[in-house]
Amino acid sequence: MKASVIVFPGSNCDRDVAVSLEQAMGQKPNMVWHADSELPPSDLIVIPGGFSYGDYLRCGAIAGNAHIIRPVKEAAEKGAMVLGICNGFQVLTETGLLPGALMRNADLKFICKDAPLSVETSDTPFTKGYKQGQTISVPVAHHDGNYRADEDTLDRLEGEGRVAFRYADNPNGSARDIAGILSENKRVLGMMPHPERCADPLLGGTDGKALFTAIVEELS
Amino acid sequence: MKARVTIMLKQGVLDPQGKAIEHALTALDFDGVNEARQGKIIELELTETDQAKATAQVTDMCEKLLANTVIERYDIELMD
Amino acid sequence: MKARVTIMLKQGVLDPQGKAIEHALTALDFDGVNEARQGKIIELELTETDQAKATAQVTDMCEKLLANTVIERYDIELMD
Amino acid sequence: MTKPVVEKPEATPLNPYTEITPELVAEHGLSEEEYATILRALNREPSGTELGIFSAMWSEHCSYKSSKVWLKTLPTEGPQVIQGPGENAGVVDIGDGQAAIFKMESHNHPSFIEPYQGAATGVGGILRDVFTMGARPVANLNALRFGEPDHPKTRHLVGGVVAGIGGYGNCIGVPTIGGEMNFHSAYNGNILVNAMTIGVAQTNKIFYSAAAGIGNPVVYVGSKTGRDGIHGATMASAEFDDQSEEKRPTVQVGDPFTEKLLVEACLELMSSDAIVAIQDMGAAGLTSSAVEMASKGGVGIDINLDHVPTREQAMNAYEIMLSESQERMLMILEPGREDEARAIFEKWDLDFAVIGELTDTERLVLRHDGGIVCDLPLDPIGEEAPEYERPWEETPKQARLRPHEVEGTDDMLGTLKTMMASPDLCSRRWVWEQYDHMVMGDTVIRPGSDAAVVRVHGTNKGIAASTDVTPRYCFADPVEGGKQAVAEAWRNLTASGAKPLAITNCLNFGNPTKPRIMGQFAGCVTGIGEAARALDFPIVSGNVSLYNETNGVGVLPTPAIGGVGLIADLEKRMTLALPDEDDLVLLVIGNAKGHLGQSIYLREMTGKEEGAPPAVDLEAELRHGNFVRDLITDGIARAVHDVSDGGLLVTIAEMALAGKKGVALCEPKDCDHPHAFWFGEDQGRYVVALSADDADKVITTALKAKVPVTRVGKTTGDQLTIGDTNTISLTDLNDAFESWLPTFMAG
């Protein structure tokens, strides 16, 4: 299995997710610079959390136009798995790989804490390590995680089993408590919570681990 | 030529910042504010001098980068 | 009556957002953008119908809450 | 209809050739004697730019002219110390060829004027001090003091400062893992915002600031220079008055995104051997970095200001030299390495410019627009800056308050609840949930415990950190208060299982020209020194912030101490949370004399702030702490919390809330003043939870080791009870504890 982590100026969870991937895969992922126009062959592309371009203009907007995005989209079309975490989720909505947008948290404050999530579907290559309906605890850390889409889109996401995770205790005002959504083919996942922050018992939880293990199983 | 792009959330999209301003104004005893909405403004200094071309160029910028048309609408004003 | 408050960073105050937008536009091959500056816009729906009173009220709001006059300047426009 | 709002005209920048008048000298914060010294040193009148340079370098902020004599008395050495005070930050050995590099700094005045940007740029500044030495920043902390909650400005300031600290730290991706916050009317007109950063470096890859190598290129990197912050250093060295609002344009805007790029670019270049010396541009910008680097290296420096990247048109030499634009660094490179360095900075989209070279003249020469605008010998600016032995008065001692002199209570748990919901004791969750405290994936103990702990990346050891001072103690007795601040930091580290290594400090005081204030300063430094010596806890870096006064009202003496310790094996770390297990025994280590003077109980329940603060017995402190640390290392302790603000009952309540585990407490035996037993703030104490079997053994060994120990209760259920009848549910207590701050901030 080959994995790539895209690094934008201002990404700051790139190392964190690389550590989790390495633990799950047994080898280091490629770290790919945003200005490259080519992507090394990748079964998994991770867009990490952070503040790409300082979150200036709009979270994920400038990164969504970076050179590396075109090959990422092409790879996604060919069936590569794409995981966007936090800022990565924002980037995926900006590129159109996922629908909707992430707005400022309802109470306008940055929020960093463990968030209980309910796993809405285990029928995806990302979530098959969980049981549907299971509650897991995964940290959130964001200022703009308030998911918005029009009602039709929301209905469709729900109808097609594309809501991956919901907040059990909505921290940011997200429409229908949405914490993570999938693409139509369920191979692109965007989520605000940080599974890489709970994949090591020393860090106070391991609920995120099953996500990385599932990806590795799927791709090897 | 100078262009001023105004970007506001679309009607119907909840605007938490606007709501917060409304509250804060009320808390400061400013009465008679029925609604507040917050948006962004981007001022651009352009080399282009032709109005039509400038409008086309800035529209393109808005579609590609400046606005997220899923939730935002934009407005372009040219000034010299 | 509707008031529109435009809030921009004062000349000389660093505008990191504007700078980032400038870069991003250049990277997208939009030429001829010499400068970009980003600001805020706040639209208020007021009960007040008198122009002078509305201006005075909104100026007061700007000074007390909406603008941070240490680094920002503001501009008020009334519309009906 | 449009109503344009006219901007106030900006102050006219000083032309380098301006005629120097006495008014101008005074505006630059220089006394007549100081100006006379300048004239003697130069044998001529300074140019406008030169005057600006003297003004900045001789300001309290840069020269430490009032504090130096006292700072020299502090212990700064130890086998663990690699670099003590005198560099951008202090460096201590953490084993395996690695070092922890840390420092604390104030951004008080700017944060009062513009809380968000003031606090944000404070964080940016201290981060630069640390990564400039070759360390990757791994943790931030902050020590905050605000005015009383119902002061009209307090809420706005708290909101802005916390958002600013988060805004900068979150964006740059360094976890903010701890700090402290107090409210007191003495800070109504002067808040204190102290930021601390800890970084980790390889001991063989530490970068210093002494310039070397005649002819070597002087290189500017980072952001462009604008007109921001001109006179920041002088502003930080003057008292506030009602006109201070007018000084506002000196506030800078931070750009954490650029700083993130700067960290990465600097660390990338530092992995080569191209850098001879490097220093961030902090207070007094290019002036202080150029002067300090050249002075330390005993060389001269020749800079052409035409090459400095500027953001605005027509900046003159004075402005370029005194600008406090953020996110900039000055480096001396090995000759011929410019292109390699340039490529790295350009890759990260940062400015890079060779602006001058080192000379053998020991002079600072500045060229601009084809002329020489400054040609000064370096010694008078730096080394020979004024130093004052300011007159000082000892703070009169206050009488010790006896328990029976303080009104008691029958309702211990009701009182507890009231106290837990008071501004100084309530939960700080509202603050730290706005800080990303987990980014970098190494936060092993999150905020909310005694010390927070970050793992050293890729290892199994951890760095523990805590900031501490109890200003009301310092006010009542500066020497005891100074000792207490150090002891509390040491105790907090100990309670996490760490071996305390060294401290940084940020000494916040009022106007040092008042003997009373200078006496507070002298007393606190004396106490800090004593405690640091006794606890083998040397001072490796720090910062002094004076003139925290408005209209003659000064802040409480607030010497914030930032303590750093090492946990060699992270399996042996400890928190305050009680495990969810019945019948664990709670032991109090240390003596209870029921000291209520200057206690939170006294203030919250009787409205008084009086009496002597609790005394600190440094020998006992060491004995008790080492005993507790051994219990942790030996795997016997199951939860540990030191006893501080609020006393024993508050300590136990915090342990219960953190673990969501109830405790049954025994009534104290033969106790005439239970309120003093439960709420007294005697020092040198810990509460330890452990199994019943271990408890018996520990009591025996403790008594042999002359460590006082008392059994106070055991874990059980989900309530806190004293004796048979007095009960409060943890849910109730938790609501009181958690809701004060969010409710206050919601207005």
Ligand SMILES: Nc1ncnc2c1ncn2[C@@H]1O[C@H](COP(=O)(O)OP(=O)(O)O)[C@@H](O)[C@H]1O
């Ligand atoms: N209170 C103090 N205790 C010990 N060292 C101090 C103290 N205040 C300042 N220092 C040391 O003096 C030097 C200069 O401090 P400062 O001017 O704040 O540094 P910088 O210029 O990097 O901001 C630093 O090495 C600092 O560690």
Ligand SMILES: [Mg+2]
């Ligand atoms: Mg420094």
